[in-house]
Amino acid sequence: MSGKNVASMSRNPIAQLQSLGEDVLEKASQNPRTARLVQGANQAKNRLDDLTKRVRGLEAMEKRLAELERRVKKLETKKPTPRKTPPSPPPSA
Numbered sequence: 001m002s003g004k005n006v007a008s009m010s011r012n013p014i015a016q017l018q019s020l021g022e023d024v025l026e027k028a029s030q031n032p033r034t035a036r037l038v039q040g041a042n043q044a045k046n047r048l049d050d051l052t053k054r055v056r057g058l059e060a061m062e063k064r065l066a067e068l069e070r071r072v073k074k075l076e077t078k079k080p081t082p083r084k085t086p087p088s089p090p091p092s093a
Contacts (some may be wrong), residue, residue, distance in 0.1 A: 028034040 029038075
């Protein structure tokens with residue numbers, strides 16, 4: 001390292017870290033293994049997003065189902081239907 005690089009590092013370490021990070025990301029993007037890893041991570045993220053949307057939809061359906069079950073129960077208890085039993089045959093002598 002030259003004296004100028006050391007001096008600039010000591011003056012602004014955040015900028016130096018940023019520059020190093022950019023270099024690492026650039027090299028990583030050129031590596032095919034890293035590119036596949038990033039692609040796989042993005043696919044996993046997209047799948048997780050889809051699953052999250054589906055779960056939210058299921059939660060809404062569960063709420064509607066619970067409301068319908070409550071309404072059916074209310075209707076069932078409101079009007080009990082009397083059962084008519086057929087008359088029993090007379091006892092044989």
